[in-house]
Amino acid sequence: MMTTTLFDIHPTTASRIDSVDLSNPVFGSVFSDHQFRMDFEGGEWKTGVIEPYADMSISPAAMVFHYGQAIFEGMKAFRQPDGGVALFRPIENIRRFNKSAERMCMPQIDEGVFLSALLELIRIDKHWVPDGDSSCLYIRPFMVATEAHVGVRPSEQYRFMIMTCPVGAYYKGNVRVKVETFFTRAAPGGTGYAKAAGNYAASLKPAAMARDQGYDQILWTDAVEHKYIEESGTMNVMFVLNGKVVSPSLGDTVLSGITRDSVLKIAASKGLDIEERKISVSELKAAVESGALTEAFGVGTAATMTPIESIGFPEGDLSLPPVDTWEVMPMLAHRLDDLRRGKGDDPFGWRVLL
Ligand SMILES: *Cc1c(COP(=O)(O)O)cnc(C)c1O
Numbered sequence: 001m002m003t004t005t006l007f008d009i010h011p012t013t014a015s016r017i018d019s020v021d022l023s024n025p026v027f028g029s030v031f032s033d034h035q036f037r038m039d040f041e042g043g044e045w046k047t048g049v050i051e052p053y054a055d056m057s058i059s060p061a062a063m064v065f066h067y068g069q070a071i072f073e074g075m076k077a078f079r080q081p082d083g084g085v086a087l088f089r090p091i092e093n094i095r096r097f098n099k100s101a102e103r104m105c106m107p108q109i110d111e112g113v114f115l116s117a118l119l120e121l122i123r124i125d126k127h128w129v130p131d132g133d134s135s136c137l138y139i140r141p142f143m144v145a146t147e148a149h150v151g152v153r154p155s156e157q158y159r160f161m162i163m164t165c166p167v168g169a170y171y172k173g174n175v176r177v178k179v180e181t182f183f184t185r186a187a188p189g190g191t192g193y194a195k196a197a198g199n200y201a202a203s204l205k206p207a208a209m210a211r212d213q214g215y216d217q218i219l220w221t222d223a224v225e226h227k228y229i230e231e232s233g234t235m236n237v238m239f240v241l242n243g244k245v246v247s248p249s250l251g252d253t254v255l256s257g258i259t260r261d262s263v264l265k266i267a268a269s270k271g272l273d274i275e276e277r278k279i280s281v282s283e284l285k286a287a288v289e290s291g292a293l294t295e296a297f298g299v300g301t302a303a304t305m306t307p308i309e310s311i312g313f314p315e316g317d318l319s320l321p322p323v324d325t326w327e328v329m330p331m332l333a334h335r336l337d338d339l340r341r342g343k344g345d346d347p348f349g350w351r352v353l354l
Contacts, residue, residue, distance in 0.1 A: 002154065003153060003270060004025075005309075006047075006048065006113065006116050006117075006168035007036075007047065007048040007049060007050055007116070007117065007120060008047055008048070008049040008050070008256045009050045009051075009120070009124070010031045010049065010050065010051040010052070011050075011124065012034065012052040012255045013153060014052075015033050016033060017127060017128060020166070022128070022130045022135075022166055022240070023130070023135075023168075024096075024168055025130065025135070025165070025166040025167055025168050026168075026208055026232060027138075027165075027167045027170050027302075028138070028165055028167070028170065029165075030165055030167065031053045031163055031164070031165055032052065032053065032125040032137070032164045032165065033052060033053060033124075033125055033161070034050050034051065034052060034124050034125050034126065034206045035050070035051060035052070035054070035121075035161055035162065035163045036048060036049070036050050036051045036117045036118075036122060036160075036161060036162040036163075036167040036307060037049050037051065037056075037123070037159065037160070038102055038109075038113075038117070038159070038160045038161075038228070039146070039157070039158070039159050039160075040107050040155075040157060040159075040160070041157050042154070043063060043156075044342075045107070045109070045113070045160075046113065046300055048113070048117055048160075049159050050124060053163060055124070058146060059148035060145075060148075060290055061145070061149060061150055062144070062145065062147065062148055062339065063145035063147050063149055063155040064144040064145040064146065064155075065151060065294070066194075067145070067152055067155075068196075068197065069104050069106055069144065069145035069154065069155055069158075069199045070104075070106065070142065070143070070144045070145070070196065070198070071097065071100040071104055071142065071143050071194060071195055071196050071197065072140060072141065072142035072143075072195050072197065073093045073094075073096065073097045073139075073140070073141045073142070073195060074090065074093075074138065074195075074300075074301045074302060075087065075089075075090060075093045075127045075137070075138075075139045075141075075301060076083035076088060076136045076137065076138055076139060076301055076340070077129055077136060077137040077139060077257075077354075078129075078136045078137075078341050078342070079129050079130065079131040079135075079136070079341070080341065080342035080351075080353070081130075081341075081342050081343065082342075084115075084342075084354065085122060085126055085129050085341055085353070085354045086340075086349065086351040086352060086353050086354070087118060087122070087139075087351070087354075088263065088340045088352075089256075089262065089284045089315045089350045089352075090115060090118055090218075090349055091111065091139070091256050091352075092258045092261070093163060094109070094111050094114045094195055095111070095114060095259065095276060096195065096256065096258070097109065097114070097141060097143075097195070098111075099182075099193070099194065100194035100195045100196055102144065103179070103193070103194040104191070104194060105154035106143055106145070106154075106158055107138065107153075107275045108141075109144070109160060112325075113121055114277075116125075117140075117162060118139065119164065119352075119354055120163065121162055121164065121205075122137065122189040123354050124352055125137075125164060126354065127167065128164065128166050130166045130167075130168070130170065130228070134168065134169035134171075135166065135167060135168050135169070136166075136280050136340075137164050137165070137166055138150060138165045138167045138302070139162065139163075139164050139207060140161045140162065140163050140164070140255065141151075141160070141161070142160070142162075142308065143158055143161075144158065145157070145158055145304075146158055146159045150163065154217065157206075167207055169269045170302055170303045170304075171218070171303075172303055172306050173305075174307045174308070175213060175215075175216035175217050175232075175298070175306055175307070175308055175309065176214070176215050176216050176217075176307035176308075176309060176310045176311075176312065176317070176322075177216065177217045177218065177219040177232055177233075177308050177311055177312065178210045178213065178215040178219060178291075178311075178312040179219045179221060179229075179281055179313050180206060180210070180215070180218045180220055180221055180310060181221060181226040181281075181313065181314055182190065182206075182218055183200065183206035183209075183218075183225075184203070184220070184221075184222075184223035185202070185203055185218075185220040185223075185230065185231065185335070186220075186223065186230070186253035186254070187223040187224075187253065188201065188223065188251075188252060189223065189231075189252065190252070190253070191271050192253040192254065192255065193250075193251075193253070193254070193256060194237060194251060194255075195255065200234065203218070203233075206218055213312075214241075215235055215312055217232055217233040217298070217306075218230050218232070218233055219231075219237065219311065220232070221281060222252055222253065226281075227280050227281060227282075228233070228248065228278045228279060228280050229248050229280070229281060229284060230248055230253055230254050231248070231254055231255065232298040232306075233298060234300060234302075235257070235259075235298030235299055235300035235303065236248075236254070236255070236257040236260035236298065236299050236300060236308060236309075237296070237297070237298055237299070238296070238297055238298075238330070239279065239287075239294055239295070240285070240293070240294045240295035240296070240299070240300055240326075240328045241293050241294075242289055242292050243272075243273070243294075244272070244273040244274065244275055245263075245264065245267045245272050245273070245274045245275070245332075246274070246275045246276075246277065246279060246329065247274075247275075247276055248263065248276070248278065248279055249276045249277050249278060250276070257299060257300055257301075258301065259299040259300050259301055259304065259305075259336075260299050260300075262336060262348075262350070263299050263305075263332050263336060264333055265348060266335050266336060266339075266346065267328075267332055270331070270335070270345070271331075271345070272328070273283055281313065285311075285313050285315075285318065288318045288320065289318065290310060294320075294321055294326070294328075295307070295320070295321075295326045295327075295328055295329050296308040296311070296320055297329050304333065304337070305329055305333045305336075305337065307326070308313075308320065308325045309323055339351070
């Protein structure tokens with residue numbers, strides 16, 4: 001066993017790396033050699049450990065199984081031109097994780113401890129970071145309630161873990177979205193701004209129904225009037241409207257995406273006008289019909305940017321201009337990719353090298 005200043009480290013004696021085709025990993029099914037684990041008990045976090053990735057034993061009464069205190073993050077590490085590895089804006093993920101924890105009555109994690117855990121874990125599994133043009137290491141931190149107790153109240157014990165997966169291109173193709181006017185993703189006063197597991201469980205049925213109707217994804221509208229656009233599936237959404245980059249404003253029903261924030265900042269730096277505001281379904285429909293809307297896309301860490309080729313309104317589907325004629329989204333995607341992969345300078349200070 002090795003000890004760093006902060007964590008215990010039990011390196012694997014049987015790396016699985018030679019059994020994995022890193023040039024073509026399947027998204028989300030291949031896990032790197034190590035995991036980070038840290039338990040909360042008696043009102044404090046115990047010493048964290050980096051250990052071989054493995055199944056774990058947990059009580060059937062663990063409160064996460066019954067009352068759903070579970071939150072997560074999704075972030076990525078990228079191979080740099082000099083062979084190094086950089087995380088992209090990890091502090092933003094750490095802060096959002098603590099916001100999610102606060103909403104779910106779960107304990108905060110010290111930002112420095114969280115960042116050290118990320119850096120140590122990825123250092124030990126550095127050879128798992130693929131170097132393909134569209135590959136990277138996907139990082140999944142999460143926290144669950146582990147106290148064995150039946151009865152609704154916040155758990156007094158938690159487990160925080162980080163696991164990582166080498167991933168290749170996550171290309172969904174162009175998507176057809178359905179404006180959802182019955183189901184809701186997030187209500188005012190609810191948990192929509194948190195990356196809480198239950199939000200995703202609740203979205204599965206509406207998503208499955210949309211797929212049955214021939215759509216790939218849902219364009220969520222507000223829970224009160226179903227009048228304003230909020231997000232697309234599990235991504236934020238952006239529109240190019242009269243040449244401006246427009247995205248629904250944040251609030252407690254829209255998850256504050258780091259990709260969204262990055263893309264808006266890049267767009268502004270390129271001299272594009274950006275607007276964060278309410279966008280109604282009727283404004284969107286009129287803009288598609290008039291040709292004022294030229295591009296629409298989802299933005300999020302997993303897929304980065306997903307072009308929307310058509311929008312299913314209650315009155316019928318409308319197609320956008322062909323994706324291969326778009327100019328704004330490809331330019332923004334290219335710049336974001338360069339910033340993440342260490343190509344060119346980093347005026348925003350977004351890269352954090354291991
Ligand atoms: C994670 C997530 C996003 C995107 O956030 P990023 O920080 O860009 O990955 C958007 N919407 C929802 C609902 C999400 O869970």
